Every structure is written in structure tokens, then in C-alpha cells.
Amino acid sequence: MAALALSGLALAPDAGARSAAHRLTTARSCAVSTKPGMMACQAVRVTSGADTLAKSSGSTDAAAAPSGWGPADLLSAYALPATGGAGATVAVVDAYDDPNAEADLAAYRSTFGLPACGSADGCFRKVGQSGGASPLPVPDRAWAEEISLDLDMVSAICPQCHILLVEATTSAIDDLGAAVNTAVSLGAGYVSNSYGGGESSADPFFDSQFFDHPGVAITASAGDAGYGAEYPAASQYVTAIGGTSLARDSSARGWGETAWGGSGSGCTSFDPKPVWQHDAECAGRTIADVSAVSDPSTGVAVYDTYGGDQGWEVFGGTSVASPIIASVYALAGTPSPGSYPASFPYAHPEGINDAAGGSNGSCSGSYLCTGLTGYDGPTGLGTPQGLTAFQG
Incomplete structure (x- = not known):
């Protein structure tokens, strides 16, 4: 995978300066496929310069704290409680197998003083696409990075939640969608999908087959290639x-946010507009709804020994944001029966931090690719300010 210099992205002014000064380079974990129906994970790894970034807060050993934001930083940034979510199950759906998933998860949680979460105590469960502990898919190093990132972000935001990892057989939308159905059938009330691919005329069919689960909060990453729509974020049934x-x-908040230059956004081509969306320039579905940290130069600490073989690494990409928001929904409580949780933030904009500034592409200054006050494409309504916007 080729490294990407961050200096070309539309970063926040201070983040961009840090990027230039620290000479950060990044690489996508998963290669993007041009084959219809194939998905790529949305993880972006810092390949050099991570040691120059801020150290995580809250490590059990401050001297050995990893680079990148940790759980205490994220809870502070989004005004989230340190407890809650007991009894809730957050599922992460990914492709292929990460043989080290449980061990790496344990290392992350131990480093930050989070309660243990393993298969022995029933907190963590890993299954294949059909829902069984075996057979599992073939291992894949690129998707293993994604899996570690997803599991760590759920742990950071909702350490009392149970975690269900569903590994799809391949990165085809048919398999990943089947894994979403498996996650819901196994009791997950919150399902994160940190992957995406090109839109197609088949998307409404995939919507009805895989993502239409009323009463379940399903999140999907908007993409890491800048302005432009991807599926399944384009689905009317996901956040x-x-x-x-x-x-x-x-x-007063102690934190500032702007649109990340890599975030996906824009008008979808095949999905209808949900009744709760009222922006003017898209006749159909608009991406995004809400957002969270994704810029690798302000990235998060992740522990992974199968993908990168390095242990502690720093990651960005909207793969960071999807499991964060799925876990915020879990903290906010069980969605009302028959509801579509993507609608909740639109009903409670007072529970959102606006993220104005920045851009993810060229659209003549339109809100579709520009971080403006109020709703915009790259950041949606904005980022969590507590739990209010995610209750309903």
C-alpha cells in the first residue's frame, strides 16, 4: 500500500500545521476495489510520524502512553459518561478473520484500565458470517487492522458493553450484509459497518435485504476518499x-472540530431521501448524518499485532467514527420499537457539537463538501455533545 502525505488534505489549520511539521504519512489499510459489489475497509493508518503526536490520556502507565487519542480523550471531547451500556451488545461487522482479535482487545483495555472483556466472561464473542464460532473466514492482515480499530473504539466509548465481532466470508456486500443480519439475529442492538464501496442500482435491494432493521442503530462509514457518495452509508436505513x-x-468545551478532508459526503444516486432529512440540494439521500474524529493527524491509539505487526499504532479514517457513534447509541439506551435511529439527531440538534470549517472537495462552496455552520455534508449535523441527540 502506498503511503499518502497528509499535506494535501483539507485539515483544520492547526492539524495541517502539525502534519507538515511532523511529516506524517498514511496508508489505507484496504485497497479499494473497482469491482462492483466489493467493499473496502475505511481504516487509515499513520505509517510514519505517529511518535510526534499527542500521547493518550488515562494510560495505566503514563510514561508508556501510546500516541493518539485514548478513551479518556474521546469521552472528554464528546461529553460522554464513563459508565453505562451494561447489557447492551455492540456488533462490528468486518470481512475475513483476525486471529489475534481477542488478545489485542485485551491489551488495549488493560493499557487504559478498562474492565476485562473476553470470551471466557461472555463479554466478547467472535463468530463467522453464519453465526457460528467455526468455521471462520481466512485471515487477512488488512482487515485485521480494521477489526482491531473497531473493537478498540467500542471499548473506548462503551467499556461496559458486550462486543460481538461478526466476520464476513469475503468483502462482497452480499457477505457483509449477511453478517449484519447475523449480528441482529444474535441480539446486537447497535451495529457498526466501517467499510464502503461504489453505489449501484442494486442498492435499494441491498437496503431491504440487509439494513432495514427497525429499532436497531446501524452505522456506516461515509468514506475516506473525500467528496462523493459510497454505499452502505448511502442507505436510507443507516446513520x-x-x-x-x-x-x-x-x-469552554476544550476541543475544536472541523471537517476532515478525507470524509465522504454528497448526494446519493439511488436511495430515496429519508423523511427526517430536509437539506435542499439533494433530491435523494444525503451523506452524512453525524460525524466523529477521523483525521489521521488527530487520530486514535489502536493496538494491533496481526495486521501491522507493530502493537501500538495511530489510525484515522471514518472507520474510527462509525464504531464511536454506534457505541454512543448504546450508551444512550435502547431505541424505541420500530424506530430508525438515524432520525434521532435530527430531532435533537441541541445535543450536537457543530463542526464548522474545512472542506473535503470542490463543490463551489456548497454545504455538500464544505464544513459550514449547521448541517453540512462532511460532518452532517455535527458530533456528539453527550447522549441527548442519540436517544429516541
Whole structure:
């Protein structure tokens, strides 16, 4: 995978300066396929310069704290409680197998003083696409990075939640969609999908087959290639998750956010507009709904020993944001029966941090690719300010 210099992205002013000064380079974990129906994970790994970024807060050994935001930082940024979610199950759906998933998850949680979450105590469960502990898919190093990222972000936001990892047989939307159905059938009330691919005329069929689960909060990453729509974030039945640059500042909140230049956004081509969306320039579905940190230069700490073989690494991409928001929904409580949780933030905009500034492409200054006050494509309504916007 070729490394990508961050200097070309539309970052927040201070994040961009850090990127240039620290000479950060990144690489996508998964190669993007041009084959119809094939999905790519949305993880972006910092390949050099991670040691120059801020250290995580809250490590059990401050001297050995990894680079990148940790659980305490994320809870602070989004005004989230340190407890809650007991009894809830958050599922992450990914392709292929990560043989080290449980061991790496244990290392992350131990480092940050989070309660243990393993298969022995029933907190963590890994299954294949059909729902059984075996057979599992073939291992894949690229998707293993994604899996570690997803599991760590659920742990960071909702450490008392149970975690269900459903591994699809391949990265085809048919298999990943079947894995979503398996996650719901096994009791997950919150399902994160950190992958995406090109839109197609078959998307409405996939919607009805895989993503139409009333009363379940399903999140999907908006993409890491800048302005443009991807599926399944385009589905009317999911919460489409955009990306921000997140940095500490001197505001009352203590944090500032702007649109991340890599975040996907825009008008979808085949999915109808949900009744709760009212922006003017898209006749159909608009991406995104809400957002969270995704900029690799303001990225998160992740522990992975199968994909990168390095242990501690820093990741960005809207793969960070999707499991964060799925876990916020879990903290917010069980969605009302028959509801579509993507609608909740639109009903409670007072529970959102606006993320103005930045851009993810060229659209003549339109809100579809520009971080503006209020709703915009790259960040949606904005980022969590507590739990209010995710209850309903």
C-alpha cells in the first residue's frame, strides 16, 4: 500500500500545521476495489510520524502512553459518561478473520484500565458470517487492522458493553450484509459497518435485504476518499458517519472540530431521501448524518499485532467514527420499537457539537463538501455533545 502525505488534505489549520511539521504519512489499510459489489475497509493508518503526536490520556502507565487519542480523550471531547451500556451488545461487522482479535482487545483495555472483556466472561464473542464460532473466514492482515480499530473504539466509548465481532466470508456486500443480519439475529442492538464501496442500482435491494432493521442503530462509514457518495452509508436505513479533525483548544468545551478532508459526503444516486432529512440540494439521500474524529493527524491509539505487526499504532479514517457513534447509541439506551435511529439527531440538534470549517472537495462552496455552520455534508449535523441527540 502506498503511503499518502497528509499535506494535501483539507485539515483544520492547526492539524495541517502539525502534519507538515511532523511529516506524517498514511496508508489505507484496504485497497479499494473497482469491482462492483466489493467493499473496502475505511481504516487509515499513520505509517510514519505517529511518535510526534499527542500521547493518550488515562494510560495505566503514563510514561508508556501510546500516541493518539485514548478513551479518556474521546469521552472528554464528546461529553460522554464513563459508565453505562451494561447489557447492551455492540456488533462490528468486518470481512475475513483476525486471529489475534481477542488478545489485542485485551491489551488495549488493560493499557487504559478498562474492565476485562473476553470470551471466557461472555463479554466478547467472535463468530463467522453464519453465526457460528467455526468455521471462520481466512485471515487477512488488512482487515485485521480494521477489526482491531473497531473493537478498540467500542471499548473506548462503551467499556461496559458486550462486543460481538461478526466476520464476513469475503468483502462482497452480499457477505457483509449477511453478517449484519447475523449480528441482529444474535441480539446486537447497535451495529457498526466501517467499510464502503461504489453505489449501484442494486442498492435499494441491498437496503431491504440487509439494513432495514427497525429499532436497531446501524452505522456506516461515509468514506475516506473525500467528496462523493459510497454505499452502505448511502442507505436510507443507516446513520451515515462523516469525519472530523479533532484538537484540544481554549474554548469552554476544550476541543475544536472541523471537517476532515478525507470524509465522504454528497448526494446519493439511488436511495430515496429519508423523511427526517430536509437539506435542499439533494433530491435523494444525503451523506452524512453525524460525524466523529477521523483525521489521521488527530487520530486514535489502536493496538494491533496481526495486521501491522507493530502493537501500538495511530489510525484515522471514518472507520474510527462509525464504531464511536454506534457505541454512543448504546450508551444512550435502547431505541424505541420500530424506530430508525438515524432520525434521532435530527430531532435533537441541541445535543450536537457543530463542526464548522474545512472542506473535503470542490463543490463551489456548497454545504455538500464544505464544513459550514449547521448541517453540512462532511460532518452532517455535527458530533456528539453527550447522549441527548442519540436517544429516541
